[in-house]
Amino acid sequence: MSQENINSKLNFHVSVDCVVFGFEFGKLNVLLLERKMNYEGQEFKDLKLPGDLVRKDEDLDTAAARVLKELTGLDNIYLRQYAAIGTPNRLTRQERDMEWLRQIGHPEEVVVTVAYYSLINIDQERINKFELRDDAKWKPVSQISELAFDHMEILNDALTALRDELRFNPIGFELLPSKFTLSQLQKLYEVILGSTLDKRNFRKKVSNMPYVIPINEKEKGVSHKPARYYIFSKKVYEKTRKSSLDFFV
Amino acid sequence: MSQENINSKLNFHVSVDCVVFGFEFGKLNVLLLERKMNYEGQEFKDLKLPGDLVRKDEDLDTAAARVLKELTGLDNIYLRQYAAIGTPNRLTRQERDMEWLRQIGHPEEVVVTVAYYSLINIDQERINKFELRDDAKWKPVSQISELAFDHMEILNDALTALRDELRFNPIGFELLPSKFTLSQLQKLYEVILGSTLDKRNFRKKVSNMPYVIPINEKEKGVSHKPARYYIFSKKVYEKTRKSSLDFFV
DNA sequence: TGTCTTAGTGTATTAAATACACTAAATGCT
DNA sequence: AGCATTTAGTGTATTTAATACACTAAGACA
Numbered sequence A, B: 001m002s003q004e005n006i007n008s009k010l011n012f013h014v015s016v017d018c019v020v021f022g023f024e025f026g027k028l029n030v031l032l033l034e035r036k037m038n039y040e041g042q043e044f045k046d047l048k049l050p051g052d053l054v055r056k057d058e059d060l061d062t063a064a065a066r067v068l069k070e071l072t073g074l075d076n077i078y079l080r081q082y083a084a085i086g087t088p089n090r091l092t093r094q095e096r097d098m099e100w101l102r103q104i105g106h107p108e109e110v111v112v113t114v115a116y117y118s119l120i121n122i123d124q125e126r127i128n129k130f131e132l133r134d135d136a137k138w139k140p141v142s143q144i145s146e147l148a149f150d151h152m153e154i155l156n157d158a159l160t161a162l163r164d165e166l167r168f169n170p171i172g173f174e175l176l177p178s179k180f181t182l183s184q185l186q187k188l189y190e191v192i193l194g195s196t197l198d199k200r201n202f203r204k205k206v207s208n209m210p211y212v213i214p215i216n217e218k219e220k221g222v223s224h225k226p227a228r229y230y231i232f233s234k235k236v237y238e239k240t241r242k243s244s245l246d247f248f249v
Numbered sequence C: 001t002g003t004c005t006t007a008g009t010g011t012a013t014t015a016a017a018t019a020c021a022c023t024a025a026a027t028g029c030t
Numbered sequence D: 001a002g003c004a005t006t007t008a009g010t011g012t013a014t015t016t017a018a019t020a021c022a023c024t025a026a027g028a029c030a
Helices: A003-008 A060-072 A095-103 A151-168 A182-193 A199-207 A234-240 B003-008 B060-072 B095-103 B151-168 B182-193 B199-207 B234-240
Strands: A013-024 A027-039 A042-048 A051-053 A078-085 A111-120 A136-140 A212-218 A228-232 B013-024 B027-039 B042-048 B051-053 B078-085 B111-120 B136-140 B212-218 B228-232
Touching: A013 A060, A013 A151, A027 A095, A027 A182, A051 A060, A060 A078, A060 A111, A078 A151, A078 B078, A111 A151, A111 B111, A151 A182, A182 A199, A182 A228, B013 B060, B013 B151, B027 B095, B027 B182, B051 B060, B060 B078, B060 B111, B078 B151, B111 B151, B151 B182, B182 B199, B182 B228
Parallel strands: A013 A111, B013 B111
Antiparallel strands: A013 A027, A013 A051, A027 A042, A027 A136, A078 A111, A212 A228, B013 B027, B013 B051, B027 B042, B027 B136, B078 B111, B212 B228
């Protein structure tokens, strides 16, 4: 391959985009950034996913973790790469997307992006470190119908990947505080999977999971029977998980 | 962000790498390319995954399909993106990898690669179109222990992704000819999942899959009781699949 | 005709999934 | 003090799926 040929293929940006999920008050939320711009003489506002260009000296996972740290102040949050997208016109399908790239001084170049979703819960240990960027907002997933660029597709794919993983891996706990009630856990599954579950069967299943451990602590100040708290033990999970297959045994 | 800053991030190559699986004579094989070079005065040979730089005007999936077409002459083969890898030194960890890049005139640049695995079977309809590149060879997966660059890791991740998908989706059929016997199907699962299965239970399970359909045709010329052929119907599968969950209902 | 080889079949047991309704414990109101 | 309201928490019977296991059938070939 000639040198010229190679250089004509060189001009890629590579970015990471992060779909940050949170779960609160029985709703699945996602962290989005406000995008403001002058467009056709008017102020135009919409929402986009947090993301950034990858630096030449960093790993993709490192870049995603850096974006999250800059966004939330938090380290060590659950991150999963689920797709890479390189559709040539993915940033320039809408006139206002092109205008925004011009206004922020970003060249209209092909950007291959690597998509991650992350799961965060703001529990007591971390709440003091948690500091959201000013332009970041939690939005209920159910109320988002449009985003900048191809970010709506990226979000939808993140949801699909999240559901797939939630079915087979104990990642739901990442979205709950370290102490949680079984009703919270059940609600989380119901909301993300989009179906209702039978309370007694759900609890029967949980009681067969040695890594979901009841602790001697109850809810306080609720005007009904207080629920017991449980914790998830990753250690016990690693030890006791059995490989199970669905399609064939 | 300053223009300078952006340009310093611009110099990415983006490539696709393809892990092409095939199944024959009860073995899982993968298509690899021979890499030949002068190294320390000697001829040095090893193996690498097929792949190529992505062109600026093509989609990632398109690039992967193009690589496969150039490699095998075949269109329309099962392709699945399963990872993106961007470790900064991924191509330059070994001196001989750097030497090879020099010898083919490829600059030592950071190459973010998007990994695909594909499943192919060479059945009667396609065999006339099938023409392997001269430097391509089928190798049994079980006999591969070392590859160029980070390709061994990429292959191992492909295997993990393949196993994960095989458990829950009817992709095994992609590795078999359109007409296959149940023993072939069982062997395929056994080889890929690395476990043995009970013949009667396996067949019981298959008989509950309306999309695995017996046809009125038997093996010929085998020196034992000839097996019946079956076909997989994607159409019936789409109609009858039920969503099942493993971790929670 | 017999031997070799792989195909093909059924049943009993155990484990898991499902469907379903009442009592318990706290708060707050009168 | 007692009652209403709200969510937590529990068990059993039924259906369905998973497992364990051994013999007969059909063709090739000597």
